[in-house]
Amino acid sequence: MIKLAIDMGSSMTKIYRADTNSGIVLAEPSCVAVVTGEQIKAIGKEAKSLIGKTAEFTSIVYPVYEGEIVNMRLAEAMLKEFLSRIDVKASALRRAQVLFSVPCGISEKALADYVALTEECGLRKVWFVEQPYLTALGAGAIISDTDPVFCLDIGGGVSNAAVISEDGIIAGISMNVGGNNMDANIISRIASNSELLVGALTAEKIKNEICSLSPSALGSVVAEGSSTKTCQPAAVPVQAADLTECLRVYINKVVEYAIEVLRTLPAEVAATVNRNGVLLSGGVMKIPYVPQYIGSMLGMRYRMSEEPQFSTVLGGGVLLRDKVLLNKFAKNRAE
Numbered sequence: 001m002i003k004l005a006i007d008m009g010s011s012m013t014k015i016y017r018a019d020t021n022s023g024i025v026l027a028e029p030s031c032v033a034v035v036t037g038e039q040i041k042a043i044g045k046e047a048k049s050l051i052g053k054t055a056e057f058t059s060i061v062y063p064v065y066e067g068e069i070v071n072m073r074l075a076e077a078m079l080k081e082f083l084s085r086i087d088v089k090a091s092a093l094r095r096a097q098v099l100f101s102v103p104c105g106i107s108e109k110a111l112a113d114y115v116a117l118t119e120e121c122g123l124r125k126v127w128f129v130e131q132p133y134l135t136a137l138g139a140g141a142i143i144s145d146t147d148p149v150f151c152l153d154i155g156g157g158v159s160n161a162a163v164i165s166e167d168g169i170i171a172g173i174s175m176n177v178g179g180n181n182m183d184a185n186i187i188s189r190i191a192s193n194s195e196l197l198v199g200a201l202t203a204e205k206i207k208n209e210i211c212s213l214s215p216s217a218l219g220s221v222v223a224e225g226s227s228t229k230t231c232q233p234a235a236v237p238v239q240a241a242d243l244t245e246c247l248r249v250y251i252n253k254v255v256e257y258a259i260e261v262l263r264t265l266p267a268e269v270a271a272t273v274n275r276n277g278v279l280l281s282g283g284v285m286k287i288p289y290v291p292q293y294i295g296s297m298l299g300m301r302y303r304m305s306e307e308p309q310f311s312t313v314l315g316g317g318v319l320l321r322d323k324v325l326l327n328k329f330a331k332n333r334a335e
């Protein structure tokens, strides 16, 4: 029986296969290139590589935005395409057990959209599990009644902070803050500091390659784009130290929300969290010194998931192998 865990993140869709030793079988940007709002030109990697390079009648759409399905037609096309890329026959997919990650505290309406999406893609046996459970399991945490886990995930579009126990989510929040905000901020900062307009892909690359929250960030890169003065192609050197603030403002925001979550905890849970610290995940944690900075802002120990960007989908794999826990944490009954 095929078992798949799927995390349709705002930036990247990840698929993990749990019935074989294949592990992560797909990691592709969650986007679609569309011509004149209708015809699909490319999906995933191919679509992302077109960002900022297409003529005006082609647009790049992220059908899952901030954890919710915002464009059903394109989400369907994207998921169908990704499923076709993992080398599983359509007939086997109909019988497969599939687990989907959904944002913490997802609304009934948003969950109904996921149900409609999976039905449309021919998936029959589907579980939906809130992301913090998966992230914690994927990072190797043991979720029990007596030892609640505090996890914090910063992805491309969403951040989730939650304290969970086997009994459920004790306190949690999903906020629309993530790496995308940092990329946009980098674009404005380079434009105002260096009179250079860079594209979204370039900004993301700069963030991931040289940015750091270290007080002595040393990296630099030559950024290419167009001059905001002459509109001509141009290149200027950019220093990591000048961009630190572009990241820090959003990390501070996430920490602020996380502290709000901590403030609502019953005293005994607060004591456990204080003792165990925070479990960090999400692609943004790969940026140097982000985990250390968050730990110091929260004033607690931190533990970083080994594969921060894949924790959620890996946790889906863990749950698919543990029926009891799966039925406990899933928002629905698939059988």
Ligand SMILES: Nc1ncnc2c1ncn2[C@@H]1O[C@H](COP(=O)(O)OP(=O)(O)OP(=O)(O)O)[C@@H](O)[C@H]1O
Pocket: 008, 009, 010, 011, 012, 013, 066, 067, 154, 155, 156, 157, 158, 159, 178, 179, 180, 204, 207, 208, 281, 282, 283, 284, 285, 286, 287, 308, 309
């Ligand atoms: N070294 C890196 N490699 C890949 N992504 C990175 C790296 N460093 C930072 N990132 C950033 O991490 C973010 C993507 O993280 P992740 O895959 O966890 O998000 P997601 O699950 O797709 O989105 P979300 O959870 O917000 O719905 C992007 O903003 C990306 O630029």
Ligand SMILES: [Mg+2]
Pocket: 009, 010, 155, 156, 282, 312
């Ligand atoms: Mg994510």
